Amino acid sequence: MSALEVISLSKEFGGVHAIEDLSFNISPGSVHSIIGPNGAGKTTLLNLITGIYQPTQGEVRLFGDSMAGMPVHARVMAGLGRTFQTPQVCMHMTALENVMLGRHIHLDGRFLPTALRLPRILSGEREARHRAAELMEYVGLADYLNDEPGSMPYGALKRLEVARALACEPKLLLLDEPAAGLGASEKADLTGLIEKLSGAGLTIVLVEHDMKLVMSISQHILVINYGQKLAEGQPTEVRRNPDVVAAYLGSAV
Ligand SMILES: Nc1ncnc2c1ncn2[C@@H]1O[C@H](COP(=O)(O)OP(=O)(O)OP(=O)(O)O)[C@@H](O)[C@H]1O
Numbered sequence: 411m412s413a414l415e416v417i418s419l420s421k422e423f424g425g426v427h428a429i430e431d432l433s434f435n436i437s438p439g440s441v442h443s444i445i446g447p448n449g450a451g452k453t454t455l456l457n458l459i460t461g462i463y464q465p466t467q468g469e470v471r472l473f474g475d476s477m478a479g480m481p482v483h484a485r486v487m488a489g490l491g492r493t494f495q496t497p498q499v500c501m502h503m504t505a506l507e508n509v510m511l512g513r514h515i516h517l518d519g520r521f522l523p524t525a526l527r528l529p530r531i532l533s534g535e536r537e538a539r540h541r542a543a544e545l546m547e548y549v550g551l552a553d554y555l556n557d558e559p560g561s562m563p564y565g566a567l568k569r570l571e572v573a574r575a576l577a578c579e580p581k582l583l584l585l586d587e588p589a590a591g592l593g594a595s596e597k598a599d600l601t602g603l604i605e606k607l608s609g610a611g612l613t614i615v616l617v618e619h620d621m622k623l624v625m626s627i628s629q630h631i632l633v634i635n636y637g638q639k640l641a642e643g644q645p646t647e648v649r650r651n652p653d654v655v656a657a658y659l660g661s662a663v
């Protein structure tokens with residue numbers, strides 16, 4: 411069974427065809443990258459997969475189940491996690507609390523017991539705090555538990571987003587340009603983290619412009635241009651594809 415099936419997906423904004431009749435499959439496990447020029451439709455595609463946007467046409471299936479009409483939180487419950495191109499963190503909460511927000515979906519958060527702070531909810535909160543701390547340690551942020559995001563380095567914020575996504579216990583993790591804005595050593599740390607997650611059995615979909623990172627870490631690459639599939643295959647095939655070189659890679663690879 412595929413981890414993700416994208417079937418004849420289209421998204422139009424006014425007259426702009428951001429995604430046009432796009433179909434592809436992602437098999438479970440390993441790292442799958444999605445690359446393409448600025449404005450190719452990569453973030454729009456992630457927003458369609460996660461349910462932030464509704465498609466103009468077509469369908470997304472997650473581990474065989476149609477996501478048609480399902481809201482974002484239901485897709486998260488079905489095993490979908492993501493990070494954002496620009497980190498979406500709450501500035502006036504600690505890093506740990508930001509990760510706990512991700513965990514919230516697994517708590518018994520019905521309004522009344524939460525408002526009354528019944529014992530079952532309190533133990534759920536304690537458990538969530540403990541798990542969030544474990545996840546921060548896992549992504550290499552054990553020193554930042556009580557820091558506010560505004561005082562953290564950019565690379566740490568990117569990893570904080572990964573920890574928050576992991577708090578939802580995803581089976582498929584979508585990363586939108588996790589290496590953008592990072593220095594060389596932060597990129598090396600990030601590469602190690604993605605490899606660790608992939609090694610643990612998580613299916614990773616990586617949208618990224620850093621070709622050194624993409625080529626070194628991916629088992630499979632999908633190239634999109636003007637919202638359409640330009641090529642797909644193993645890194646060695648994709649980097650040699652003349653259409654991909656002409657539209658995107660140029661002489662860089
Ligand atoms: N909410 C929106 N309303 C109108 N047009 C949009 C919207 N979101 C995206 N677009 C348009 O869709 C196209 C694809 O944009 P998208 O952000 O998906 O590209 P991208 O591949 O992620 O680019 P980048 O590499 O720069 O992040 C662009 O022409 C963009 O202007």
Ligand SMILES: [Mg+2]
Binds near residue numbers: 453
């Ligand atoms: Mg984008």
